Amino acid sequence: MAGAVFAEEHRVLYYEADITGKLTTANILNLAILASGDQSETLGVGNAEIHAQNIGWVILQYNIDITRRPSVGEQIVIKTQADHYNPYFAVRNFWLETSQGEKLVDIRAIFTMIDMEARKMVRIPQVMMEAYQADKVKKIERIPNPMQLAETELPEVMHNFYHVRFFDIDHNHHVNNAHYFTWMQDPLGAEFLTQNEVVNINIKYESEIRYGSEINSYYKILPAVDGIVTTLHQIRVDNELMTEAEMKWRAVTD
Amino acid sequence: MAGAVFAEEHRVLYYEADITGKLTTANILNLAILASGDQSETLGVGNAEIHAQNIGWVILQYNIDITRRPSVGEQIVIKTQADHYNPYFAVRNFWLETSQGEKLVDIRAIFTMIDMEARKMVRIPQVMMEAYQADKVKKIERIPNPMQLAETELPEVMHNFYHVRFFDIDHNHHVNNAHYFTWMQDPLGAEFLTQNEVVNINIKYESEIRYGSEINSYYKILPAVDGIVTTLHQIRVDNELMTEAEMKWRAVTD
Structure with a gap:
């Protein structure tokens, strides 16, 4: 099942690449987080909204598979989806693809939620994960x-x-x-x-x-x-x- | 007079801003150079074309006036124009504006051209500056x-x-x-x-x-x-x- 897929386009800019003319892995991650931020904002559960409740997402782990890093000038599509979650952990997928749908990068990420003042883990609000249409599970798939x-x-x-x-x-x-x-x-x-x-x-x-x-x-x-x-x-x-x-x-x- | 104005849009992304949520001055410069690169490519005098002739642009000086740095999520317009040139120096203007035309940043830049192997200054090909419709002058306006x-x-x-x-x-x-x-x-x-x-x-x-x-x-x-x-x-x-x-x-x- 898993959650709704959000997609947005991006042109790889020269200052996002390294000497090889390819998108750096740091910027692959920046673009992934850009897309999840844009999805969250679209659904009314963006950082502005959740920080106002004194909670925030914290990344625990990424697994990143890279088939090909896109080059300067290339038009790519960033896709993301909240996959599944339990009360304390949420698993999200990201993909970078060419505009023809060729898979470039495949990312799986595990997030948790914290109380921003106490810096302690808190339960992920179910209403938020329902906004993403993510699957509720007992045990998340660990990396x-x-x-x-x-x-x-x-x-x-x-x-x-x-x-x-x-x-x-x-x-x-x-x-x-x-x-x-x-x-x-x-x-x-x-x-x-x-x-x-x-x-x-x-x-x-x-x-x-x-x-x-x-x-x-x-x-x-x-x-x-x-x-x-x-x-x-x-x-x-x-x-x-x-x-x-x-x-x-x-x-x-x- | 001065050259043709080239414009392109950009949304300020979270990883282009600093802790204040505003576009960093480093990225103001990255966006300016992005626009001049895009203009040059459109006119057939991009880096790929001129590097093939073993010549390349080198920046000598920038003067940057900042009225307001745009914030994360803001849609801006980057404009640029090759202003005037003499055989060895070229003066280019850049502006960042809001989509309503409010001036945010005003940049003047002086470039020179070098032989990429010898790393020595060379005459700027007139045909290139004609592509930009820049004014030919005896003395450039120095910063x-x-x-x-x-x-x-x-x-x-x-x-x-x-x-x-x-x-x-x-x-x-x-x-x-x-x-x-x-x-x-x-x-x-x-x-x-x-x-x-x-x-x-x-x-x-x-x-x-x-x-x-x-x-x-x-x-x-x-x-x-x-x-x-x-x-x-x-x-x-x-x-x-x-x-x-x-x-x-x-x-x-x-």
Whole structure:
């Protein structure tokens, strides 16, 4: 069954792409959230409405499958749908497609809802999920955990430092989740990032990163298996684990 | 006289705004360049065509007057026009307006053209400027230099460090000029940036910053005169001056 599908068009702009001329994974996520925000506003359950009730959505995890990143100038369609939910978790799907319906990107996301002052989980209002026509379930379909960098490995693996900037905070007064992709992928370097194309990202958000924080972005590149390279990532602030991710890459052939 | 005006619409997206919910100055510049790129492509003199001839545009200086930064969700119109040129310099205008024609932002820019391999200035092909219907002149109208931080002052003034990231490079293989605004404004800090609103930016690019560079972003906040605070900025790499800017700010009253 699952909820109603909302769709909107977008032209990939030059400042949304990287050196390869393709939409960055950070902006893939920005566009996904744009579409869910627009759907929510259309249904009268947008951030303005729910923040007025002192509740807000928090992302817990994304699984992103990338068939092809669209290029600068390409017209794409962003689609989204609230899939299913239980009292504390909601699962949402996103797709990026060409205007001919070719699948480019497939995202599954797990959200929870919090009391914005107490910063504690609250029950998701059923009336809201009914607006999305999402399915009510007992148990949500979980996304497997990303493969983890062992804490004992950390002193051995590579890491870069990043500073959370003023312009990393969005109008909801939080660090835009898309920036985590920049902090995680940038340390891999230009050679890796132009010779490899990301095909899957499993990212799990553990704790919120704040303005002014010093970020330590750890990463490890595993040996290729069947032509697929896996990279493991952890973002830590004061050694506390904030976010972890597993990414899969295929070699660029051209 | 001046050249033909090209216009396109844009909706301000949440990831183009800062914590205030207003379009960042970096994205004001991104949208301006988007419109000139679209005009050039329409006229058959886009980057693809001119790069094939081993020539490319380089920005020298912008003067940006900001009446009001548009907010998330606002529909705006970006307009641009090649104004006038001589053999080595071209002056272009940009405006951001509301859909009702209210002026939001007014930009004047000076470009030059280079041989992309030799990285040396070349004559601007007249046929190209005729495509834009720009006026041919003997002397272009210069933009005054930004007020300068004296080199002797540098050891005394505040500065922050930034690292040029992989995702700062655009599909033309150069650092996107808009990122300079982030490196210059971020050091001013959240308190300054939420209590003051930028009304004018005069930025002059001296030398190209490359991927991997360590940037030293110097800034000085001058005492307010008639309610206007002026900030002076310099970006240096290995102590070489790359870019300088003067920005004017008014206190936010609400």
